[in-house]
Amino acid sequence: MKSIKFLIAVALFSVIAISCKETEKKEVKVTVETTVEEVKTEAAEAAEAVQDTLNTVEETKEAVEETAKEVLKEE
Numbered sequence: 001m002k003s004i005k006f007l008i009a010v011a012l013f014s015v016i017a018i019s020c021k022e023t024e025k026k027e028v029k030v031t032v033e034t035t036v037e038e039v040k041t042e043a044a045e046a047a048e049a050v051q052d053t054l055n056t057v058e059e060t061k062e063a064v065e066e067t068a069k070e071v072l073k074e075e
Helices: 002-019 026-075
Strands: none
Touching: 002 026
């Protein structure tokens, strides 16, 4: 959710920066480059969070499978 809000803010900022007639092309280029770097950073953090979640899900799945096997053995 944080990433989505950040991307929306970046998109809005970019539209404002590009539509401003007083803004020089060099300033826009720097703004776009900065924005791209920030998006790359946020995307990497999001990918890491997704991987952490996937690992947790896999660990939970294995624990549930082991518990189910133990319960079936007791019956």
